[in-house]
Amino acid sequence: MAIWLVKAGYQGMIADKFRDQKKIAVGWNTLGDFPTHGEWDEFRAEVKKRLPEDYSGQKVGAAAGQLWSFVRAMKQGDFVITPVKSTREVLVGKVTGDYKYDPSFDSGHPRTRAVVWFHPIQWDTIPSDLRNSFTIWQTIAKPTANFAPLIEAAQSPSQASAILKSVEESATGEIATQETEDLSERAEEAVRERLKKMGHEDFQRIVGAVFKAAGFTELYNSAGIGADSGIDIILSRNPLGAGERIIVQVKHTSDPVGQPDLQQLLGTLKQNEFGLMVGLNGVKSNGQRYWRENRDRLLRPMDATGLIQMLQENYEKLQDEDKALLPLKRVFVPFNIDEEG
Numbered sequence: 001m002a003i004w005l006v007k008a009g010y011q012g013m014i015a016d017k018f019r020d021q022k023k024i025a026v027g028w029n030t031l032g033d034f035p036t037h038g039e040w041d042e043f044r045a046e047v048k049k050r051l052p053e054d055y056s057g058q059k060v061g062a063a064a065g066q067l068w069s070f071v072r073a074m075k076q077g078d079f080v081i082t083p084v085k086s087t088r089e090v091l092v093g094k095v096t097g098d099y100k101y102d103p104s105f106d107s108g109h110p111r112t113r114a115v116v117w118f119h120p121i122q123w124d125t126i127p128s129d130l131r132n133s134f135t136i137w138q139t140i141a142k143p144t145a146n147f148a149p150l151i152e153a154a155q156s157p158s159q160a161s162a163i164l165k166s167v168e169e170s171a172t173g174e175i176a177t178q179e180t181e182d183l184s185e186r187a188e189e190a191v192r193e194r195l196k197k198m199g200h201e202d203f204q205r206i207v208g209a210v211f212k213a214a215g216f217t218e219l220y221n222s223a224g225i226g227a228d229s230g231i232d233i234i235l236s237r238n239p240l241g242a243g244e245r246i247i248v249q250v251k252h253t254s255d256p257v258g259q260p261d262l263q264q265l266l267g268t269l270k271q272n273e274f275g276l277m278v279g280l281n282g283v284k285s286n287g288q289r290y291w292r293e294n295r296d297r298l299l300r301p302m303d304a305t306g307l308i309q310m311l312q313e314n315y316e317k318l319q320d321e322d323k324a325l326l327p328l329k330r331v332f333v334p335f336n337i338d339e340e341g
Contacts (some may be wrong), residue, residue, distance in 0.1 A: 001077050001078050002073075002075070002078045002079070003078070003079045003080075003081065003142065003147045003148075004069070004074060004078060004080050004081070004140060004141070004142060005081050005082075005141050005143045005147075006024050006026070006070075006080050006082050006140050007138075008024075008082050008083075008084065009027070009108070009109055011086075011305055012082075014108075014109055015086065015087075016285060016288055018082060018091060018115075019117060019285065020285075022093075022114060022115055023112045023114055024080055024082065024093075024095075024112065024113050024115055025105055025106060025109035025110070025111055025112045025113075026066070026067070026070050026109060026139050026140060027108055027111070028066075028111070029103070029107060029108050029109065030050070031047065031051070032050065033110075034046045034047075034049075036071045036072065036099065040068065043064060043067075043068055043072070044060065044068075047063055051063060066138060066139055066140055067111070069140050069141070069142075070099065070113070070140050071099045071111065072099075074095060074113065075095065076096060076098065077095065078094070078095045079094055079095070079147075079151050080092075080094070080095055081147055083134050084120075084282075085304075085305045086256075086283060086288070087120075087283065087284060087285065088122065088124065088256060088282050089120040089121065089122060090120060090121040090134075090150065091117055092117070092118045092120070092150055092151055092155075093116055093118055094115060094118075095113055095114070095115055096116050097112075097113050097115075099111065099112075099113055100112050100113065118154035118155050119155070119160070120154070121150055121154055121160065121164075124254065125160070126164060127164065130145055130146075130149075130150075131189070133147070149163055149164060149166070188305065188308050191308050191326075192304045192308065195280060195304060195307075195308075195326070196280065198252070198325070200252040201223040201224055202223075202325050203252040203280065204222070204232055204233065204252070205221065205223045205224075206311075206322065206325055206326055207232075207233065207248070207250050207278050208221045208223070208233050208248075209318055209325075210307065210314060210318070211248075211310075213314035213315075213318050213322075214313070214314045215237075216235045216236065216237060216246075217239055218233065218234070218235060219234040219235065219236055219245070221234075231247055231248075231249070231268055232248055232249055233247075233248035233250065234247060234248070235248060244274065245272065245273050246274050246299065247265070247268060247276070248275075248276045248277075248278060249261070249264075249265045249276070249278070250278045250279075251278065251279040252280050253280065254281060255281060256279060256282045256283055257277055257283045257287050258283075258284045258286055258287050259284070259286040259287050259289075261287065262275075262277055262283075262287050262290045262291060262294070262298060262301075263290065265277055265298070266294055266297060274297060274298070275297060275298045276298070276299040276301070276302065277291075277298070277301040277302070278301075278302045279301060279302070280304050281303070281304070282301075282304070287301065288301075311326075315328055315330075
């Protein structure tokens with residue numbers, strides 16, 4: 001049986017749908033439905049007809065190759081692995097259905113397959129060298145690393161820790177130089193590790209500094225001043241602090257934020273206040289559901305990925321003392337524009 005790495009949309013944005021509806025999906029929604037029963041040359045020709053005329057042969061081949069993998073190469077009984085950044089988990093499952101064009105699943109990702117999910121694997125329990133194999137640019141790919149231990153651990157959750165600890169990281173050291181790696185994702189992971197090693201107060205200071213650099217007014221930050229009554233930071237979009245305020249709760253913990261944390265945040269809000277949860281390790285699925293039910297008062301929770309993106313966009317605007325907490329250097333990496341899934 002083959003093993004496939006399948007991403008849940010950009011930044012894992014449809015991971016909840018993957019999990020809840022027991023499916024995996026890829027995009028290229030602008031291509032619509034098309035005949036998929038032909039051999040490779042016919043398949044590629046069908047894809048080419050639906051792509052913009054200025055697409056190069058390389059771009060056409062990349063798009064067709066990704067779709068071929070999902071539609072034709074993947075089989076029932078194959079294993080699938082999906083990283084979920086928002087919850088710092090890796091979903092592991094087995095393909096149970098044939099390819100189906102189903103726009104009702106997600107308008108942007110209409111090409112689906114049914115799966116049965118096993119027990120999720122916590123990201124931080126996976127050996128670091130093995131984690132590097134997730135940094136590929138494709139939506140779907142066969143990883144070069146040995147992912148068999150992940151599948152075994154997902155099917156035997158009580159023994160997962162021992163199984164993953166037994167993996168020899170040195171055996172996968174060559175992954176770091178594979179040509180398909182996404183260098184931007186590896187950079188993000190390095191920044192994430194820096195944030196993880198910070199103390200809570202310094203992490204909270206960085207959060208406040210990033211929002212200030214992004215144009216918000218910081219009215220209050222409890223870092224270094226003791227008890228905060230559930231309020232870590234208070235922000236305003238108004239330079240003078242007038243009008244609506246954003247009450248920020250910062251969680252620098254190894255566990256994802258859950259529903260009780262969001263309930264507590266909601267309970268602190270007064271009139272003309274909105275809540276924002278910033279969690280280093282994301283939000284559990286029950287927390288995501290609670291946010292959706294209360295999005296009139298709670299802003300979308302921010303995980304490390306969202307914070308790092310805002311940090312990258314505004315780093316040059318940080319004060320020198322804030323940069324000293326998290327020294328970074330701008331680099332340029334290759335960007336592949338062939339992927340649309």
